[in-house]
Amino acid sequence: MLKIRPLELDTLRENVVVLARGCRDLRPERMAGSRKVEVSAGGRTLYATIIIADDGLLAEDEAGLPLPLYRRLGAPAGALVEVAPARPPASLDAVRRKIHGETLSAAELKGVIGDLVTHAYSDMEIAAFLIACAAFMTPEETLWLTEAMVVSGKTLKWPRPLIADKHCIGGVPGNRTSLIVAPIVAAHGLLFPKTSSRAITSPAGTADTMEIFAKVDLAEDAMRAVVDRCGACIVWGGRVDLSPADDVLISVERPLSIDTAEQMVASILSKKKAAGSTHLVLDIPVGPKVKVKGAEQALRLRKLFEYVGERMGLSLDILLTDGSRPIGRGVGPVLEARDVWQVLSGDPAAPQDLADKAVKLAGRILEFDPALPGGRGEARARELLQSGVALAKMEAIIEAQGANSAPPKLGALVHEVLAGADGRVAMQDCEQLCQIARLAGAPTDPGAGLDLLKGVGETVRQGEPLYRIHGMDQADFDFAREAAEIDPGVAVVRP
Amino acid sequence: MLKIRPLELDTLRENVVVLARGCRDLRPERMAGSRKVEVSAGGRTLYATIIIADDGLLAEDEAGLPLPLYRRLGAPAGALVEVAPARPPASLDAVRRKIHGETLSAAELKGVIGDLVTHAYSDMEIAAFLIACAAFMTPEETLWLTEAMVVSGKTLKWPRPLIADKHCIGGVPGNRTSLIVAPIVAAHGLLFPKTSSRAITSPAGTADTMEIFAKVDLAEDAMRAVVDRCGACIVWGGRVDLSPADDVLISVERPLSIDTAEQMVASILSKKKAAGSTHLVLDIPVGPKVKVKGAEQALRLRKLFEYVGERMGLSLDILLTDGSRPIGRGVGPVLEARDVWQVLSGDPAAPQDLADKAVKLAGRILEFDPALPGGRGEARARELLQSGVALAKMEAIIEAQGANSAPPKLGALVHEVLAGADGRVAMQDCEQLCQIARLAGAPTDPGAGLDLLKGVGETVRQGEPLYRIHGMDQADFDFAREAAEIDPGVAVVRP
Numbered sequence: 001m002l003k004i005r006p007l008e009l010d011t012l013r014e015n016v017v018v019l020a021r022g023c024r025d026l027r028p029e030r031m032a033g034s035r036k037v038e039v040s041a042g043g044r045t046l047y048a049t050i051i052i053a054d055d056g057l058l059a060e061d062e063a064g065l066p067l068p069l070y071r072r073l074g075a076p077a078g079a080l081v082e083v084a085p086a087r088p089p090a091s092l093d094a095v096r097r098k099i100h101g102e103t104l105s106a107a108e109l110k111g112v113i114g115d116l117v118t119h120a121y122s123d124m125e126i127a128a129f130l131i132a133c134a135a136f137m138t139p140e141e142t143l144w145l146t147e148a149m150v151v152s153g154k155t156l157k158w159p160r161p162l163i164a165d166k167h168c169i170g171g172v173p174g175n176r177t178s179l180i181v182a183p184i185v186a187a188h189g190l191l192f193p194k195t196s197s198r199a200i201t202s203p204a205g206t207a208d209t210m211e212i213f214a215k216v217d218l219a220e221d222a223m224r225a226v227v228d229r230c231g232a233c234i235v236w237g238g239r240v241d242l243s244p245a246d247d248v249l250i251s252v253e254r255p256l257s258i259d260t261a262e263q264m265v266a267s268i269l270s271k272k273k274a275a276g277s278t279h280l281v282l283d284i285p286v287g288p289k290v291k292v293k294g295a296e297q298a299l300r301l302r303k304l305f306e307y308v309g310e311r312m313g314l315s316l317d318i319l320l321t322d323g324s325r326p327i328g329r330g331v332g333p334v335l336e337a338r339d340v341w342q343v344l345s346g347d348p349a350a351p352q353d354l355a356d357k358a359v360k361l362a363g364r365i366l367e368f369d370p371a372l373p374g375g376r377g378e379a380r381a382r383e384l385l386q387s388g389v390a391l392a393k394m395e396a397i398i399e400a401q402g403a404n405s406a407p408p409k410l411g412a413l414v415h416e417v418l419a420g421a422d423g424r425v426a427m428q429d430c431e432q433l434c435q436i437a438r439l440a441g442a443p444t445d446p447g448a449g450l451d452l453l454k455g456v457g458e459t460v461r462q463g464e465p466l467y468r469i470h471g472m473d474q475a476d477f478d479f480a481r482e483a484a485e486i487d488p489g490v491a492v493v494r495p
Numbered sequence: 496m497l498k499i500r501p502l503e504l505d506t507l508r509e510n511v512v513v514l515a516r517g518c519r520d521l522r523p524e525r526m527a528g529s530r531k532v533e534v535s536a537g538g539r540t541l542y543a544t545i546i547i548a549d550d551g552l553l554a555e556d557e558a559g560l561p562l563p564l565y566r567r568l569g570a571p572a573g574a575l576v577e578v579a580p581a582r583p584p585a586s587l588d589a590v591r592r593k594i595h596g597e598t599l600s601a602a603e604l605k606g607v608i609g610d611l612v613t614h615a616y617s618d619m620e621i622a623a624f625l626i627a628c629a630a631f632m633t634p635e636e637t638l639w640l641t642e643a644m645v646v647s648g649k650t651l652k653w654p655r656p657l658i659a660d661k662h663c664i665g666g667v668p669g670n671r672t673s674l675i676v677a678p679i680v681a682a683h684g685l686l687f688p689k690t691s692s693r694a695i696t697s698p699a700g701t702a703d704t705m706e707i708f709a710k711v712d713l714a715e716d717a718m719r720a721v722v723d724r725c726g727a728c729i730v731w732g733g734r735v736d737l738s739p740a741d742d743v744l745i746s747v748e749r750p751l752s753i754d755t756a757e758q759m760v761a762s763i764l765s766k767k768k769a770a771g772s773t774h775l776v777l778d779i780p781v782g783p784k785v786k787v788k789g790a791e792q793a794l795r796l797r798k799l800f801e802y803v804g805e806r807m808g809l810s811l812d813i814l815l816t817d818g819s820r821p822i823g824r825g826v827g828p829v830l831e832a833r834d835v836w837q838v839l840s841g842d843p844a845a846p847q848d849l850a851d852k853a854v855k856l857a858g859r860i861l862e863f864d865p866a867l868p869g870g871r872g873e874a875r876a877r878e879l880l881q882s883g884v885a886l887a888k889m890e891a892i893i894e895a896q897g898a899n900s901a902p903p904k905l906g907a908l909v910h911e912v913l914a915g916a917d918g919r920v921a922m923q924d925c926e927q928l929c930q931i932a933r934l935a936g937a938p939t940d941p942g943a944g945l946d947l948l949k950g951v952g953e954t955v956r957q958g959e960p961l962y963r964i965h966g967m968d969q970a971d972f973d974f975a976r977e978a979a980e981i982d983p984g985v986a987v988v989r990p
Contacts, residue, residue, distance in 0.1 A: 009550075021505070051506050054505060131594055258623075
């Protein structure tokens with residue numbers, strides 16, 4: 001047994017334990033092949049990676065715990081801790097069989113997910129599981145994986161039989177419809193308790209943009225209070241512990257760019273089911289530079305969503321939408337928030353494509369309402385938007401969540417990307433525009449991003465600006481300018 | 496630019512850099528998604544993982560380098576170093592396409608291997624590559640992978656057209672034939688410069704057992720001197736930088752138990768080709784508890800070895816051998832060395848199965864010699880062994896490599912595993928016996944291991960010892976005893 005010594009080191013999401021070289025009981029040199037250990041204190045066991053200290057930083061009877069592990073373990077400084085070579089989690093056998101092409105049972109997938117959420121898997125083991133699944137996974141396995149992910153965390157219960165939700169699989173810059181859909185749906189009277197993510201690979205997530213208006217980091221009680229009062233909320237899901245296995249998987253999927261239909265379905269539907277949703281409109285953009293490139297892939301994805309959704313008791317309505325160009329004008333939290341507000345407040349300058357798409361999606365959600373005659377959803381949604389009722393609802397939601405008294409400003413560093421010749425905008429590259437906005441600093445710098453001035457089909461003159469890059473940090477801003485010089489992401493053709 | 500500050504921390508094979516939280520240029524919080532950075536100094540760039548220090552351990556203009564990274568980078572303390580977010584290695588695109596089921600070209604595989612050896616890949620990225628390859632890999636891809644691995648490191652050249660070698664794919668406890676084959680082949684007059692590995696998952700590697708007799712940690716020059724003098728050597732390959740990509744891949748394959756035919760072929764043949772071998776006898780044990788379980792799997796593996804070997808200009812002779820039981824009596828470095836010496840010195844107590852197998856393998860290697868009439872190899876090998884010529888050669892090799900003046904002793908902790916009833920030994924479980932020997936401390940404790948007293952087919956009386964467990968460390972020894980109580984790995988049936 002060793003004594004806990006907290007170390008002021010931040011190893012981010014990794015658990016690390018530091019041991020003195022002379023910590024003889026452990027024979028740490030023998031672990032050179034595997035640096036994985038089990039750290040146990042107060043009945044709790046966590047997996048960690050060892051680092052060996054040679055400089056007297058630690059006594060031989062001490063275990064140095066960097067802060068993430070210290071906090072997760074929850075035992076005080078000086079308390080006794082046991083550090084032992086990690087036994088491989090039992091569920092790894094199932095992963096090995098999956099690697100060899102076998103089909104796993106519901107119980108086996110539950111075992112894998114159970115071990116994942118206790119951080120028993122190393123990154124390489126998670127990657128092995130994901131890639132093995134990416135090679136081949138039956139619809140049943142996808143269903144069982146999704147179910148296992150739901151029970152890996154908390155499940156929200158709501159006091160109504162119909163809980164509406166929407167989700168977009170992403171990839172389209174500026175496509176911030178949820179902030180318009182939520183107040184429309186709540187104004188109509190359906191419950192819409194939306195938990196959303198922060199951006200991971202995009203220039204802004206729904207939570208990042210909502211944060212321009214209001215607090216989004218709400219715990220469950222505060223979230224319930226908002227929904228009680230307003231019928232809707234738009235909060236960050238990270239505080240509520242929904243499908244935590246999904247977060248672990250995503251932490252490896254993203255760096256590896258694993259984006260299979262099966263993982264996407266399991267990720268989205270597990271989060272939605274855990275959030276207590278019963279009725280879900282799914283927006284699947286199709287285009288050359290987004291996840292779903294064509295009709296065949298879209299069909300396959302839709303079928304899988306339907307297969308899993310139905311068996312989990314979720315009513316799904318799936319829309320294939322135009323993913324060939326951005327929606328709205330702003331890309332990045334502050335700029336997207338501007339677009340949203342223009343639409344809600346009926347500003348004549350509001351981007352019409354964003355308004356139209358939000359109304360269409362909200363209309364499809366309203367069609368879930370048994371009280372509304374079939375086919376009336378979209379008209380009803382438009383009416384709630386144009387009458388200002390949705391705006392009033394949004395103001396109520398913002399106030400209930402806690403209005404942002406000092407919203408961030410648009411980045412003061414500005415660079416205009418100009419048309420090289422007279423012509424017509426023939427193409428806007430969703431992927432490249434997202435990339436430039438990310439480089440400019442979005443979403444970390446909320447005021448960074450792109451303001452798209454010319455859309456596909458519009459005519460431009462040589463030297464006219466196609467879009468503006470906004471930045472808050474000079475180095476990032478310069479990176480974005482350079483990237484736009486190499487490939488601006490907008491093609492102008494002569495008429 | 497930051498100043499290098501060496502830190503007395505050992506992060507083993509991982510590169511880690513420690514930065515102060517306030518190291519503003521880096522905005523380390525933004526890297527939470529990816530902790531990977533590029534550390535550059537003196538024209539050299541290495542990839543590393545960041546840890547953030549909150550306690551004033553480092554100044555804001557310092558980069559703390561734990562010793563492995565400090566040594567690999569090679570720049571002095573106080574020198575300027577640049578730390579920047581890591582750009583993903585270009586070859587990761589090929590890995591992604593492999594994940595999606597595509598076939599890679601020779602150039603793409605070379606790119607992957609090239610980035611692997613500079614540690615540009617994270618463990619999860621290596622795992623992704625390996626699992627994607629495990630799902631599907633063409634023979635051409637296996638060939639190209641092997642070729643790329645050969646050029647990833649050093650290639651040894653020898654002044655003779657025929658360089659003999661042998662290799663066993665492993666899994667059979669006690670099977671230490673190389674130490675008998677090497678002196679026989681060298682005594683005959685063929686060049687046999689053997690580089691071998693230390694045990695990773697087995698209770699002893701060839702290098703671990705040779706180390707009981709002599710120094711094995713020889714640099715290239717010293718190794719050449721031994722071969723010049725004796726015609727053979729038995730050294731640890733780790734000092735010679737042969738196929739370093741293989742070592743990187745193995746560091747991830749082992750914990751994940753990835754053991755596909757393709758990886759095995761690429762691993763073995765890249766090491767052999769890099770070692771300068773031209774003629775190779777391959778020992779493939781077949782049995783229920785070793786890698787190759789049956790005839791169909793053995794055939795597939797043999798064909799792949801032949802396909803790749805032929806195209807790389809290696810003459811292969813492949814033997815399928817009995818992998819259903821251990822070979823020899825000792826398991827663990829000291830005990831295996833004892834068996835080897837008994838065979839070489841013609842001790843009547845020598846295990847006959849080990850002597851027979853070594854003679855058979857050596858005979859097949861001698862068949863490579865154009866000067867020897869076909870079919871005379873085995874008889875010639877037996878003659879060289881029985882006449883004591885092989886023993887004299889082994890003594891010369893040991894002296895040339897540097898005899899071990901203080902060879903480790905057999906572990907003094909002894910436990911006998913007894914037969915529970917009268918009967919006949921019907922089965923010895925290779926996997927379980929290896930596991931018990933590992934638990935007892937082998938190969939880290941060279942004197943730990945098993946001494947097998949009764950082989951398959953022998954009769955035993957109740958209470959007679961089946962084997963002895965030897966240990967040097969009480970805790971490890973107790974683990975091994977416990978494991979043997981749960982499953983002794985030997986089955987006795989009534990006659």
